[in-house]
Amino acid sequence: MANVVVLGAGVAGHTAAAFLRKWLGREHQVTVVSPKPDYNWLPSNIWVGLGLRTPQSVLVPLKPVYDRVGIVFKQARAVTLFPEGDAAMPSPHVEIEYTAGDKNQQRELVPYDFLINATGPKLKFDATEGLGPEHFTNSVCTADHAFHAAQAFLRDVEAMKHGEQRRFVVGSGHGTCTCQGASLEYVVNLEAELRRHGVRDKAQVIYLSNEYELGDFGMGGAHIRKGGYITPTSIFTASLFAERGIEWILQAHVEKIEKTQISYITLEGEHRTLDYDFAMLLPPFSGVGLKAINASGEDISAALFAPNGFMRVDADYAAKPYEQWQAADWPKTYQSPAYANIFAAGIAFAPPHAISQPHFTKDGLPIFATAPRTGMPSATIGKIIAESIRDQIAANGHALRTASMAKMGAACVASTGTGLTMGSAAAMTVCPIVPDYQTYPEYGRDLRYTMGEIGLAGHWIKVMLHYLFLYKARLLPGWTLIPE
Secondary structure, three states: OOEEEEEOOOHHHHHHHHHHHHHOOOOOEEEEEEOOOEEEOHHHHHHHOOOOOOHHHHEEEHHHHHHHHOOEEEEEEEEEEEOOOOOOOOOOEEEEEEOOHHHOOOEEEEEOOEEEEOOOOEEOHHHOEOOOOOOOOEOOOOHHHHHHHHHHHHHHHHHHHOOOOEEEEEEEOOOOOOOHHHHHHHHHHHHHHHHHOOOHHHEEEEEEOOOOOOOOOOOOOOEEEEOOEEEEHHHHHHHHHHHHOOEEEOOEEEEEEOOOEEEEEEOOOOEEEEEOOEEEEEOOEEOOOOEEEOOOOOEOHHHHEOOOOOEOOOOOOOOOOHHHOOHHHOOOOOEOOOOOOEEEOHHHEOOOOOOOOOOEOOOOOEOOOOOOOOOHHHHHHHHHHHHHHHHHHHHOOOOOOOOOOOOOOEEEEEEEOOOOOOOEEEEEEEOOOOOOOOOOOOOOOOOOOOEEEEEHHHHHHHHHHHHHHHHHHOOOOOHHHOOO
């Protein structure tokens, strides 16, 4: 019997566990360890964050689903990996700490034959003074965060209905943030909701970002082909904002947030302030803080994890200047180079470097978007790792499956509204995610599959995806027919 342990039940972890359970015989065990009881379809948190959906509408309780399909579920957080075993348990295992129920805060050793680290990110609100729901700004990183953001937003809407003016700031809460696509979608939804509530004339909406240009999205921007024209995403996004009266501030590192004021540094090194009434600023990410110990009791965390806490995989981590970055630097199998039975999926794997060109102030402060690894890439990576483990168990050494972000595409749909007749979306596809200038010398991407448009059709896709992926998350009949 093989025991496969998956740490994390987000997009990557849940996908991997579901396919493993489908493909492996019942003589093999699949165990999921996650500190939260629910799967959260994160893209729809945007709607929750404006009061358009409830938190319950974007959550799927995991235990009933896993009990039904035969996956062992432990609501706990992973603490330490013992990839060589130790005196307490000679086989590879992970130490976990329960986060709920009768076992809350109790620790347990969970053995594994294969391990998938899909723990996702630690939300580093503490990287910026005053950032986060426990301080002065809002977030949509979790369903609970989004619910509280909606309450704050609707309070401001009520104040505007009584004649008060409000300034809304949405974007990046630190110079090294990622997930600019989520910020963009939230700001266009927020602006649309202000219009729907009839208070747009009493609001100023500002997008505040660490991006060098609009439409960077942590992937160096892109060029999209539409109607015979090739347009950079900087112009595409600027047009989107200009139509909606959304202002923008770029190349900014937020250094401090107070109750009504944001202090930030520009790439030129200027210190500026921005007054606000409502702010939704995303935090930077790091690994969750897993440790690793070898059989001799030595801390080998540095061998398994990059300095940012994400797990090293089969990428080229050699330091090199931006001009020497290549698509081949990016991982393909997501296997740990230190232990062949450990993999990392989704946000948990350490990228070899950013995708966007790095920029620094004259004092060396980094201000640029870091690499995204969410949504379609996370699910695809989770699935191919599951395939690799299935093949390893069945064929004892079968070649690993691959899914390089320098080969795969991704889609981003920034939609406003939740109904079928009212709404609009900026829909973009990019292929590959990591530009490959050796294969596509002019733009780094295949323009046949890199495109974008704004309209109702994209909105329909976003609404459809909401229902399809929640259906798929419940592992209901036919779930495998829904693509990643």
